[in-house]
Amino acid sequence: MPPAVSDLLSSKRVIVTVGCGGVGKTTIAAALALAAARSGRRVLCLTIDPAKRLATSLGLREMHHEAQEIDPALWRTTGAGTLTAMMLDVRGTFDALVTRYAGSDEARDRILRNRIYREVSGSLAGTPEYMAMEKLYALRDDPRYDLVVLDTPPTSNALDFLEAPDKMIEAMDSPAIKAFLAAFQRTGSLSLNLVSKAMAKVLSGLGTFTGADFLTQIAEFLSDLQALFGGFRERAAKVRDGLVGSDVAFVVVTSPDPMAVGEAMFFVDHLQRHRMNAEALVLNRVRQAANLPAPSADRLASLLEDAKVPGAAELGASFSKAWRDMSTWARRDEFEVARARREMASVPRHVVVPAFDEDVYDLAALGHVAERLLGTVSAPPGC
Numbered sequence: 001m002p003p004a005v006s007d008l009l010s011s012k013r014v015i016v017t018v019g020c021g022g023v024g025k026t027t028i029a030a031a032l033a034l035a036a037a038r039s040g041r042r043v044l045c046l047t048i049d050p051a052k053r054l055a056t057s058l059g060l061r062e063m064h065h066e067a068q069e070i071d072p073a074l075w076r077t078t079g080a081g082t083l084t085a086m087m088l089d090v091r092g093t094f095d096a097l098v099t100r101y102a103g104s105d106e107a108r109d110r111i112l113r114n115r116i117y118r119e120v121s122g123s124l125a126g127t128p129e130y131m132a133m134e135k136l137y138a139l140r141d142d143p144r145y146d147l148v149v150l151d152t153p154p155t156s157n158a159l160d161f162l163e164a165p166d167k168m169i170e171a172m173d174s175p176a177i178k179a180f181l182a183a184f185q186r187t188g189s190l191s192l193n194l195v196s197k198a199m200a201k202v203l204s205g206l207g208t209f210t211g212a213d214f215l216t217q218i219a220e221f222l223s224d225l226q227a228l229f230g231g232f233r234e235r236a237a238k239v240r241d242g243l244v245g246s247d248v249a250f251v252v253v254t255s256p257d258p259m260a261v262g263e264a265m266f267f268v269d270h271l272q273r274h275r276m277n278a279e280a281l282v283l284n285r286v287r288q289a290a291n292l293p294a295p296s297a298d299r300l301a302s303l304l305e306d307a308k309v310p311g312a313a314e315l316g317a318s319f320s321k322a323w324r325d326m327s328t329w330a331r332r333d334e335f336e337v338a339r340a341r342r343e344m345a346s347v348p349r350h351v352v353v354p355a356f357d358e359d360v361y362d363l364a365a366l367g368h369v370a371e372r373l374l375g376t377v378s379a380p381p382g383c
């Protein structure tokens, strides 16, 4: 018997769904969280996606940055599991890091009040990815939860996410920042001509500041931040190492689109090269055809005519065409699923989730996805 997704749900401390944009990471993360909670675990589903649809599908009015427990009456079947949802607060997580590593209360307040910090802390490239990792690291040992399921942000390149801790370390050590600080520390003040070209470009992008005011703000900010770098760097390294443990499972999600499958392969390879555990491959939104040949337009038209449906001839022609198109798409998906299974045979668990007729918008639909993930509903032949 190949290993099942259910043993990940019962044994892991952290599950991270990864994959390229729009393939169903958030949906699969929520369905895994629901299934684990139903099996009796205390689960936190941490999402980055502010899309209201996840809140709705979990039975919430909206997602908050604070933990919100989902009413067990809405989802629990048996057992004592709990299901909690939380949306990542990028800025708040950054503030918490500053608070933790600032040398003094004054330094902390200076940084948190600094206009540059306020402008950039939520929007720097890579910050949401890093903060998601940071939050995960902070929550994984939280005694209120047995399992944290992390949904990753909609990055254009899925690797951005895994490389975020390393990028954070690199950014802190970047020559531009070092040169800037050295210039400031030599003179105790800054003039525009000391600012490197690269830095000037970054600064001009921020737009809302001018001349001396801006330079003072940024110099203060970088200077204070430098005091934090040691702590940050050490923390980023711990965050990265935390992803390698045997209690962390990565679930790679892909659609049967050839580009998405290609990216999933690249992703699995990256995880494995970095000793991160790619434990499951979810092939999501796979289109399936009825196991019957498409009826001809004439046959359908005569059936519709018998049922006295107006416009039977046109309807018959369009139904027949839609049926043939569905079969074509389903064959294409079947081909991609087979390729994905072959190319990612090193991933121990493969699951196919069909494309449902409608988006997954409530707990019942999430439950159907969960059943597919657990294999409690058998997939039709060909999947």
Ligand SMILES: Nc1ncnc2c1ncn2[C@@H]1O[C@H](COP(=O)(O)OP(=O)(O)OP(=O)(O)O)[C@@H](O)[C@H]1O
Pocket (backbone or CB within 6 Å): 020, 021, 022, 023, 024, 025, 026, 027, 028, 049, 053, 152, 153, 154, 155, 284, 285, 286, 353, 354, 355, 356, 357, 358, 359, 360, 361
């Ligand atoms: N198996 C499925 N059948 C039908 N609809 C699905 C299925 N899986 C996901 N969806 C729908 O597809 C849309 C995208 O899914 P989701 O938000 O989970 O993707 P994502 O990978 O998190 O996207 P992003 O990269 O933007 O964060 C949603 O509307 C969701 O309800």
Ligand SMILES: [Mg+2]
Pocket (backbone or CB within 6 Å): 025, 026, 027, 049, 151, 152, 153, 154
């Ligand atoms: Mg998402």
